[in-house]
Amino acid sequence: MVVWIALTVIVVGILVVIVAIYNKLVDLKFRVKQAWSDVDVQLKRRYDLIPNLVETVKGYASHERKTLEEVINARSKAMQVTEPGEKKGEAENFLSSTLKSLFALAESYPELKANQNFIELQSTLAKLEEDIQLARRYYNAVVRDMNIMTEAFPSNLIASWFGFKKAEYFLLPSEIEREVVKVKF
Numbered sequence: 420m421v422v423w424i425a426l427t428v429i430v431v432g433i434l435v436v437i438v439a440i441y442n443k444l445v446d447l448k449f450r451v452k453q454a455w456s457d458v459d460v461q462l463k464r465r466y467d468l469i470p471n472l473v474e475t476v477k478g479y480a481s482h483e484r485k486t487l488e489e490v491i492n493a494r495s496k497a498m499q500v501t502e503p504g505e506k507k508g509e510a511e512n513f514l515s516s517t518l519k520s521l522f523a524l525a526e527s528y529p530e531l532k533a534n535q536n537f538i539e540l541q542s543t544l545a546k547l548e549e550d551i552q553l554a555r556r557y558y559n560a561v562v563r564d565m566n567i568m569t570e571a572f573p574s575n576l577i578a579s580w581f582g583f584k585k586a587e588y589f590l591l592p593s594e595i596e597r598e599v600v601k602v603k604f
Contacts, residue, residue, distance in 0.1 A: 486524050522541075
């Protein structure tokens with residue numbers, strides 16, 4: 420009789436642990452999705468700002484067509500990559516580098532730098548870059564937690580039994596490309 424009680428307690432204990440780990444994995448899975456959604460919202464806000472920025476610059480530097488087209492093309496490419504991972508990081512990096520060249524171009528036009536609309540757009544972009552960085556940091560922290568759960572014992576067993584997969588970090592490809600767009604007034 421004592422043996423049956425002990426076995427029952429052990430089996431119930433194991434089931435409780437399995438359920439707790441499963442629920443934690445489900446929680447992390449949804450946190451990863453929610454965190455990516457937050458990153459995506461910030462990126463879309465930046466995408467929406469770029470045409471206004473290009474139009475403002477175009478009014479002052481219309482003969483700089485190549486730079487303006489590069490910014491628009493980079494925006495389009497970045498918008499096409501919707502899943503987190505290395506490709507998204509590369510697309511966002513390319514967009515950031517074209518924005519740097521747009522702001523470098525603006526340095527050559529003092530009347531553009533003094534334009535109130537351009538100043539407001541620069542300020543908004545600087546705030547958006549900060550928001551993107553914060554959202555990306557939170558996303559990567561949640562991904563780290565999910566990946567630890569899918570690899571650490573015994574949660575890795577439950578993760579594999581129920582098909583939980585590691586998530587991809589939202590990283591930028593190299594040190595140089597990790598620089599935030601610098602906006603000067």
